Amino acid sequence: MSTQEPPTSGESRTALNEDWAATIVGLVLLVLVITGVIPTGLVP
């Protein structure tokens, strides 16, 4: 069996960063919606 490179920690780091990015983007959008910055009717 050939020894190949195991998955780098970079992959899991990307996945973890995506977790935080999704949390921040989602919550920021929610705050913009309830403060009226994104008004009703704007989102197609």
Added chain:
Amino acid sequence: MSTEQSTRAESRTPAAWHWPVAGVLVVLLLGAATRLLDKNVAAWFAGSGLAKAIEFPVYAIILGLLGNAVLTAAGVRDRLSGGFRTEFFIKTGLVLLGASINLKLIVTAAGPAIVQAIVLISTVFLFTWWLGGKLGLDDRLRALLSAAVSICGVSAAIAAAGAVQARREQLAYSASLVIAFALPSIFILPALASALGLSPEVAGAWIGGNIDTTAAVTAAGTLVGENALAIATIVKVTQNALIGVVVVALTAWFAFRVERTAGSPRPSVAELWRRFPKFVLGFVAASVIATWWLTTVPAAEGKAVIGVANDLRTWFLILAFVSIGLEFRVASLKDAGWRPVGVFAAATVVNVVVALVLAALLFSGFSAG
């Protein structure tokens, strides 16, 4: 494409970030087309029950698969794939979904969801591990397949791959199996739930406990309805939150029993936190914020504003489903032979049955409305 050709192509590329940005644009374009179809097909085919019954996950996945075929034929799909951020889109969509779920529902559903997750993950993980051993699979591949089928698909496989130092092709293979099995289940499980006459809550718990990828759970839950989607998401998010526990257990098992290498990282609370899917916190936070905010405004205004958050959620879910279609590949499935496919298929059947029994036991009589 030969190495020479690809080198030539790369030398023409001004900067590496252009391709992922172009990939995101492809996803947005297909997402806009999905939204257009979702809003208009029922009107275009007025009177057709079928057109009304088809919801956005179906259009998104089909357009994604078509885009996949076109981009693959044009030889640019792999370079654009950096923009197909399924995980980011789905997690942002789920954080926004938290805004439409009352905190009380999360609190009351958490109990049965945790019981279901622990029993289901243990049963399916141990069955897959045992069957993989019987069929002589490599220990690392056994661990990846067991984690993928019992917990939550690709992210569990990625986390488990780190824990057991699996090879890249084993990870690619497990991830492909997860997606190959998840795609049909998006359509089969809602149809079965309807045929079996399950309540939306039981159907949601079944879908959330059974389908491997969070994106596919959301797609199938959406097809059943809003209450089913809420319960499916809570059950799935509970399973996601248990990834950390499984990964720490796997790290310990491989470090102390399978490999016994000196210097293997010891499982710790820090590792548990590192593997914890942080978007779960965003999902709960969105529910807390929206539940509180709704007590401060008139009901009609609250409903209209949360409707905007729901529209944004739909957009992110559409982008995620389009990305699933764009990312799907069969090539890596062909290499490893029938045994891992057999193990995964058998484990999926066990998962379907055990999840149905648990969902019926724990969620019948439960109301998400």
